[in-house]
Amino acid sequence: MVYYYRCYNVIDNNRGTYVKKINYKHLKRSLWAYHMNTGSCNACDIEILATLMPRYDAERFGIKLVGSPRHADVLLVTGTVTEKIKDKILQVYQQVPKPKLVMIIGSCGATKGVFHESYAMAGPLDTLLPVDVYVPGCPPRPEAIIYGVAKAWEKLEEL
Amino acid sequence: MIMILAIALIMTIVGLILGLLLKGIDRKIAAYFQSRIGPPLLQPVYDIIKLMYKQTIIPVTAVRWLFSSAPVIALASSALLLLYITIPYIFYIFEINTTLQGDLIVVLYCILIPSIAMVTGAFSSGSPYAAIGAQREMVILMSIELPIAVVIISVAWHAADSMADPFAISSLFEYPLWHNAGAFGVLGGILLFFAMVLVLPAEMSRVPFDQAEAETELAEGISVEYSGKLLAFILLTDAFKALALSMLVVILFFPYTLSQLFGISFQMYGHTLTPFVEIVFLLFKIIVIYSFGITFIRVVMARLKISQVARFFLFAITAISIIGLILIMLDPNMRII
Ligand code: SF4
Numbered sequence: 001m002v003y004y005y006r007c008y009n010v011i012d013n014n015r016g017t018y019v020k021k022i023n024y025k026h027l028k029r030s031l032w033a034y035h036m037n038t039g040s041c042n043a044c045d046i047e048i049l050a051t052l053m054p055r056y057d058a059e060r061f062g063i064k065l066v067g068s069p070r071h072a073d074v075l076l077v078t079g080t081v082t083e084k085i086k087d088k089i090l091q092v093y094q095q096v097p098k099p100k101l102v103m104i105i106g107s108c109g110a111t112k113g114v115f116h117e118s119y120a121m122a123g124p125l126d127t128l129l130p131v132d133v134y135v136p137g138c139p140p141r142p143e144a145i146i147y148g149v150a151k152a153w154e155k156l157e158e159l
Numbered sequence: 160m161i162m163i164l165a166i167a168l169i170m171t172i173v174g175l176i177l178g179l180l181l182k183g184i185d186r187k188i189a190a191y192f193q194s195r196i197g198p199p200l201l202q203p204v205y206d207i208i209k210l211m212y213k214q215t216i217i218p219v220t221a222v223r224w225l226f227s228s229a230p231v232i233a234l235a236s237s238a239l240l241l242l243y244i245t246i247p248y249i250f251y252i253f254e255i256n257t258t259l260q261g262d263l264i265v266v267l268y269c270i271l272i273p274s275i276a277m278v279t280g281a282f283s284s285g286s287p288y289a290a291i292g293a294q295r296e297m298v299i300l301m302s303i304e305l306p307i308a309v310v311i312i313s314v315a316w317h318a319a320d321s322m323a324d325p326f327a328i329s330s331l332f333e334y335p336l337w338h339n340a341g342a343f344g345v346l347g348g349i350l351l352f353f354a355m356v357l358v359l360p361a362e363m364s365r366v367p368f369d370q371a372e373a374e375t376e377l378a379e380g381i382s383v384e385y386s387g388k389l390l391a392f393i394l395l396t397d398a399f400k401a402l403a404l405s406m407l408v409v410i411l412f413f414p415y416t417l418s419q420l421f422g423i424s425f426q427m428y429g430h431t432l433t434p435f436v437e438i439v440f441l442l443f444k445i446i447v448i449y450s451f452g453i454t455f456i457r458v459v460m461a462r463l464k465i466s467q468v469a470r471f472f473l474f475a476i477t478a479i480s481i482i483g484l485i486l487i488m489l490d491p492n493m494r495i496i
Pocket of ligand 1: 105108109113
């Protein structure tokens with residue numbers, strides 16, 4: 001089950017005003033994802049890869065994993081944000097060109113998950129960045145990740 | 160003059176669409192091999208449209224004018240390459256007599272320009288990943304230069320035998336490589352074809368020769384800092400190059416038209432439709448060459464190391480192409496001296 005919270009523009013400063021409405025439409029047909037690990041236990045990362053594998057075949061929706069944040073449309077963040085990686089994820093977010101989405105994969109990023117008592121955590125991510133879609137689960141199944149992308153599309157239509 | 164300009168304009172637009180479609184077909188076939196459904200055929204077009212609407216970021220560390228002009232130069236020169244190779248063939252199909260012959264040596268140089276422009280852009284971006292990617296791209300370019308030159312020289316050698324202008328593209332259609340060939344000539348031709356097909360993915364930087372853009376180790380290598388419109392230009396360059404290079408293989412090795420092969424022509428209501436059918440046949444040949452030369456190899460192989468690639472092209476492929484050249488020279492049916 002995927003929960004979808006309507007909490008974009010948390011500390012958003014440059015979206016909604018700068019980007020015109022038409023721009024988001026084109027993300028529906030081709031969504032390039034950049035995957036960033038901010039201290040996850042690697043299970044979520046493997047589930048993302050499983051989503052792209054032949055069984056679920058995310059490429060048929062135009063979803064592609066790219067190697068550089070400059071090419072990305074959506075930032076897939078796995079894991080709770082550690083103190084060490086906090087400024088890196090902020091930098092990467094700024095490197096993504098403008099019509100951009102942020103998706104959290106896994107409970108860690110949304111709530112700190114099992115690491116909630118740790119002293120080394122700067123997260124959860126939505127206190128740092130405007131997050132569009134949360135996909136909870138530890139780790140979430142590939143179906144849930146695809147459903148999260150579908151939710152992101154629904155959201156794009158509203159914008 | 161005006162006619163040539165008009166044809167060039169139409170062909171640039173058509174070539175753009177066909178090149179993007181070719182990439183779509185490539186992704187569809189690759190998906191078929193991995194028993195996936197694959198993206199829609201027009202997926203590259205959607206990607207380009209999306210990138211056109213995205214923000215274009217120019218990093219502070221970049222040399223601004225060089226960084227933003229490199230993809231434009233690459234796009235323009237790859238379009239030039241496509242037109243330069245294709246227009247003589249189109250004239251030949253439509254049986255238009257011109258003095259426009261094309262020159263194989265110019266093609267040899269034109270192939271280089273898009274890659275050199277990309278390397279320049281990568282170096283000017285100021286990113287260490289891009290710098291490593293650009294160095295790798297230079298190594299690959301230098302090592303595939305000799306095989307391409309040898310292939311083109313052997314084809315020209317054969318054309319010179321037939322009293323045609325040896326380095327004119329148009330004389331390739333009249334006297335293809337297999338024309339009047341003996342056993343040695345056929346064997347040499349097959350070796351040259353093999354060398355040329357292996358050069359194809361290296362020139363297009365596709366797996367196994369995509370070290371310059373290795374996305375897992377170099378984060379997309381030479382295009383790492385490009386975004387938005389500039390990235391769209393790079394993808395369009397790729398589409399033009401895909402079409403132009405498979406077209407080059409077609410005219411070097413299989414320039415036969417349907418009427419040459421089977422002596423057939425197509426008529427409808429008293430108009431001749433032959434040229435249009437020939438164009439469809441040409442597209443069919445291009446798709447076959449592209450899917451066997453690039454998609455097939457891309458799906459079954461993994462990325463090699465850069466030193467392996469350099470050794471492979473500098474020794475193995477160069478040797479194969481030179482043996483092909485010698486075999487063609489030895490062929491008693493086409494002796495020039
Ligand atoms: S949500 Fe669970 S599986 Fe995912 S990174 Fe956190 S602990 Fe690992």
